[in-house]
Amino acid sequence: MWHHAAMTTAAFIGLGNMGYPMAGHLVSAGHEVRVFNRTHAKAERWAGEHAGTACETPAEAASGAQFVAVCVGGDDDVRAVCYGDDGALATMPEGSVLVDHTTASAELARELGAACAERGIGFVDAPISGGQAGAENGTLSVMCGGDQGHFDSAMACIDAYSSAVTLVGPVGSGQLTKMCNQILCAGAIQGAAEAIAFGQKAGLDMELVLQAVTKGAAGSWYLSNRGEMMASNDFPDDFGFAVDWMAKDLGLVQQEGSAMGANTPLTAMVHDYLGQTQQAGDNRLDATSIVRRYREQNGLE
Numbered sequence: 071m072w073h074h075a076a077m078t079t080a081a082f083i084g085l086g087n088m089g090y091p092m093a094g095h096l097v098s099a100g101h102e103v104r105v106f107n108r109t110h111a112k113a114e115r116w117a118g119e120h121a122g123t124a125c126e127t128p129a130e131a132a133s134g135a136q137f138v139a140v141c142v143g144g145d146d147d148v149r150a151v152c153y154g155d156d157g158a159l160a161t162m163p164e165g166s167v168l169v170d171h172t173t174a175s176a177e178l179a180r181e182l183g184a185a186c187a188e189r190g191i192g193f194v195d196a197p198i199s200g201g202q203a204g205a206e207n208g209t210l211s212v213m214c215g216g217d218q219g220h221f222d223s224a225m226a227c228i229d230a231y232s233s234a235v236t237l238v239g240p241v242g243s244g245q246l247t248k249m250c251n252q253i254l255c256a257g258a259i260q261g262a263a264e265a266i267a268f269g270q271k272a273g274l275d276m277e278l279v280l281q282a283v284t285k286g287a288a289g290s291w292y293l294s295n296r297g298e299m300m301a302s303n304d305f306p307d308d309f310g311f312a313v314d315w316m317a318k319d320l321g322l323v324q325q326e327g328s329a330m331g332a333n334t335p336l337t338a339m340v341h342d343y344l345g346q347t348q349q350a351g352d353n354r355l356d357a358t359s360i361v362r363r364y365r366e367q368n369g370l371e
Contacts, residue, residue, distance in 0.1 A: 077102055080227055081131040081138040083151050083158060085112050088171070088198065088205040089141035092231040094120050095208045096139075099230035106131040106151070132158035137227040141171040141198075144318060145178045152182060159189060167192035167224045171212075173315075175322055176242040176249075179215060183241035192220030195241055196228065197248035201311060209233040213251065215243030249326060252319045256340040258290040259316075259358050263343075266300050267364035276301035296358040303362070310356030317344040 078101045082093035085107040093116065096103045103122040107113040113124035125131040128151040132138045138158050142148055148170060152158050162168065168186055170179065170193075179195035186193035194216035204210045211234040214221055221237045228235055238247045265288075269279050280297045283289070299305060320341040327334040343360040352359050365371045 078137050078227060079104075079135045081105070081125075081128075081135040081158065083107075083128050083131060083138065083140045084142040084147075084172070085116050086141065086143075087202045088210075089139075090116060091202075091205045091208075092139070092141065092171070092210075093122070095231040096227060097122055099227075101137075101227060101230070104131040104135065127156040128152070128158040129156045129161045133161040134163060136163075136166050137169065137224060138162055138166065139169045139171055139227070144172065145174045148172050148174055148178060148182065153185070159185060159191065162189070162191050164190035165192075167194065167220050169194045169196050169224050169228065171196050171198050173197045173248055173252075173319055173322070174245060176245040176326060179242045179245050183216070192217065192223065193241060194220055194224050195244040196224075197244055198232075199248070199251050205231065212236070213238060213244045213247035215239055215241045215245065215247075217241075245322075246326070248319075249323045252316070253323055253334065253337050255292070255357075256316070256320060257336055258292040259296075259360065260336065260340050260343070261288075262290065262292050262297060262300060262358065263361035263364050266297070266361055267368050267370065270301070270365070270370055271368045292358060296356065299356070300358050300361045303365075305352075305355040305359045308354050310358070312354050313344055313347050313357050313359060314353045316357035317341060317348060320344065 080096050080101045081104045083106045085105060093103055093105055097120045104125050105113050105116055105122055106125045106128045117124040140148060140151060142151060168191055183193040194214050196212050196214045198210045198212050200210040208231045210232045212228055212232045214237045266276060269276050284293050320337050323334055323337045343363050346363050347360050
């Protein structure tokens with residue numbers, strides 16, 4: 071396949087479960103890639119595996135880069151790697167584009183967009199969906215907010231690790247779209263948890279129940295990919311999308327919702343179940359482990 075973006079100098083900041091493979095796909099697509107990670111040893115390991123360069127600061131990684139991607143934990147982490155003398159904005163050249171893949175607030179996106187505009191740098195807020203498997207397979211869905219021109223120039227790089235990329239509207243729209251995504255996920259998780267606990271309370275063989283309902287109108291990604299795990303109550307550590315992360319994301323939804331007067335009762339309910347799950351110490355398990363709360367309420371645990 072012809073890559074029109076041959077050898078863009080790119081920086082990738084944040085090598086977590088998602089960022090590590092995403093940065094690798096940039097190398098595979100023929101870009102020159104420099105990385106920064108808070109734990110430097112991880113950046114060194116990545117550089118050894120992918121013929122890229124590990125840098126000591128975000129500023130060093132971003133120096134002279136046409137494309138800088140950030141994929142960190144939340145608002146404060148984004149600020150920490152973008153601002154200040156060691157931050158990416160200090161060294162990004164005019165005309166380059168900063169793409170933030172972090173799931174953060176829409177407010178942060180607008181703030182960062184303004185900071186970039188002052189420096190003649192493009193900005194796209196571009197949260198992602200598709201999980202670690204999507205990052206590893208290069209099949210992420212990317213929801214973007216920004217100007218068409220900035221989006222078009224960023225696409226050459228985003229293309230390397232995604233299968234669906236949508237420019238939804240101006241800066242902030244990507245984060246708001248991700249919030250819609252997480253509300254939908256919360257509904258699917260909650261429905262699956264309640265149904266599975268209900269079926270178990272009724273003494274049904276849940277393997278057969280799942281077989282009966284998964285392919286029909288009630289089917290969902292969660293039922294297909296997590297139903298069995300939820301029914302068996304066998305949640306491996308550090309697998310899937312952690313309770314802590316989903317709780318963070320739904321917190322952002324509620325914050326944004328209350329600021330604009332949007333009612334999100336389902337989100338509030340699932341956020342509450344996730345809070346109880348955190349208190350039970352299941353912070354690192356997949357978010358679908360909220361099914362345990364339903365079992366407790368039904369006297370099944």
